[in-house]
Amino acid sequence: MTESASRNTDSRKNDPRIIVALDFAAEKESDALVASLNPSMARLKIGKEMFTRFGPEMVRRYQDQGFEIFLDLKFHDIPNTVARAVAGAADLGVWMVNVHALGGEKMMTKAAEALREFGSDRPKLIAVTVLTSMDASQLSGVGIQDTVENEVTRLAVLARNSGMDGVVSSAREAGLIRSSIPGDFCIVTPGIRPGWAETNDQVRIVTPGDALKGGSDYLVIGRPITRSRNPSEALRLISEEIAAAIQITP
Ligand code: C5P
Numbered sequence: 001m002t003e004s005a006s007r008n009t010d011s012r013k014n015d016p017r018i019i020v021a022l023d024f025a026a027e028k029e030s031d032a033l034v035a036s037l038n039p040s041m042a043r044l045k046i047g048k049e050m051f052t053r054f055g056p057e058m059v060r061r062y063q064d065q066g067f068e069i070f071l072d073l074k075f076h077d078i079p080n081t082v083a084r085a086v087a088g089a090a091d092l093g094v095w096m097v098n099v100h101a102l103g104g105e106k107m108m109t110k111a112a113e114a115l116r117e118f119g120s121d122r123p124k125l126i127a128v129t130v131l132t133s134m135d136a137s138q139l140s141g142v143g144i145q146d147t148v149e150n151e152v153t154r155l156a157v158l159a160r161n162s163g164m165d166g167v168v169s170s171a172r173e174a175g176l177i178r179s180s181i182p183g184d185f186c187i188v189t190p191g192i193r194p195g196w197a198e199t200n201d202q203v204r205i206v207t208p209g210d211a212l213k214g215g216s217d218y219l220v221i222g223r224p225i226t227r228s229r230n231p232s233e234a235l236r237l238i239s240e241e242i243a244a245a246i247q248i249t250p
Helices: 027-035 048-064 079-092 105-116 136-141 148-161 171-180 208-213 231-248
Strands: 018-022 043-047 069-075 096-100 124-128 166-168 186-189 218-221
Touching: 018 027, 018 231, 027 048, 043 048, 048 069, 048 079, 069 079, 079 096, 079 105, 096 105, 105 124, 105 148, 124 148, 124 186, 136 148, 148 166, 148 171, 171 186, 171 208, 208 218, 208 231
Parallel strands: 018 043, 018 218, 043 069, 069 096, 096 124, 124 166, 166 186, 186 218
Antiparallel strands: none
């Protein structure tokens, strides 16, 4: 069985690939959107803005409604602080949490160790490699004289060797990461737009089907669902596209 086939077997039937990015400044709007979604079809991503405004209470509320949460806080600090922060996320019961790979091997290793005591219930711990807002000249400005692709690959391998379960990556780099890192390593991809959706401010977009075929496991999708006139229908359409893509992935 090929690797992508084994990533797509029946054991993952109840593993929704869509993570809905909740980017709302108003709690009521977010609550209304979440109420229209089915937790068996999607997980939810809560990031810095909403966590800063609404805190752990919102995470608990959505978990009580049956949703699994990706807490997208991208921790980057000294190893001890990041380890304690990811343990806090595990205590909160989230499904996934992340750190910046640029925090280095010690930081990531210590974060992974901090989650061990949570056993099989622990959150998935993933790393951000290079933010998509960075290009080669931005990298050069912070002292990294290399291409984005090389830096992404280097940091993904470091993340893997430091005990991370996976990385956040643009669809463009997912194939590169898959070919550099064999085995079970999870790739989470934003910048997804179905053919029927507006592109908004995303520049390098891919369709849900192409992202999965290119090696992504989970798709972070915001506005095509959250700003749709009919969010549950948008979610259903994207889920169908994903189901079709998974079936034809070799
Ligand atoms: O609405 P949209 O689908 O563009 O939302 C994508 C989500 O993924 C947002 O929460 C955004 O911050 C996040 N994201 C992204 N591109 C990255 C990293 C994260 O769009 N490179």
